Amino acid sequence: MAEFTATVVWQRVTDPPEPFTDQRYSRRHAWQFDGGFQMPASSSPHSVPLPFSDPAAVDPEEAFVASLSSCHMLWFLHLAAKAGWVVDHYADAAVGQMARNAEGRMAMTQVVLRPHAQFAGDRAPTRAALKQLHHAAHEACYIANSVKTEVLCEPV
Incomplete structure (x- = not known):
């Protein structure tokens, strides 16, 4: 069994202090990963209006x-x-689509992958072999195997 970690850190702005309980606070936060990488994160502007999202x-x-x-x-x-x-x-x-799921809750209901691979030289898989490669990749993907969201793959 493998374990993967991410640390999510948020801090309320205190200079000047954000009131917080009125929902007018910054959603900006940081994702920190085990290798030391830190990434700025926020709620989506589709969910929380500017300037409270980034x-x-x-x-x-x-x-x-x-x-x-x-x-x-x-x-x-x-x-x-x-x-x-x-x-x-x-x-x-x-591209991911957010919509109401069968239970009536907002969810990522579909993700469409549109991969395009270029191969070296004149040796490339046939269309059928390429389709099979993508199918096998989808079947093996840990993340796709972990979610209810329909994940489609449409190679281009």
Whole structure:
């Protein structure tokens, strides 16, 4: 069993002090990871209006989409290398949709991955083999296996 950690830190602005109970406080915070990396984070401006959210920071919804995309990519690269295909470039313009789920709660109800892989030389998988690679990457992805959200993959 592996354990993964992230530390999330928020501090109320006290100079001048934000009242807090009126909901007019900054949602800006930091994500800290075990390797020492720290990332600015915030609520999404879609959820909390400016200036109480920070559009320049990563919000949990964006991180959720990026996490699914990143996990899929890492498995895809592994499986492509194992099959003997050399990937030169990989990009994914992933999009997540927030809507009410079957229980009537707001949720990330769909994430669409749109990966595009470029292969070295003239040796690239057939369309069918590429589709199978993406299917296998999706099946292996720890994050996709951990959520109820429908995760679709539409390679371009």
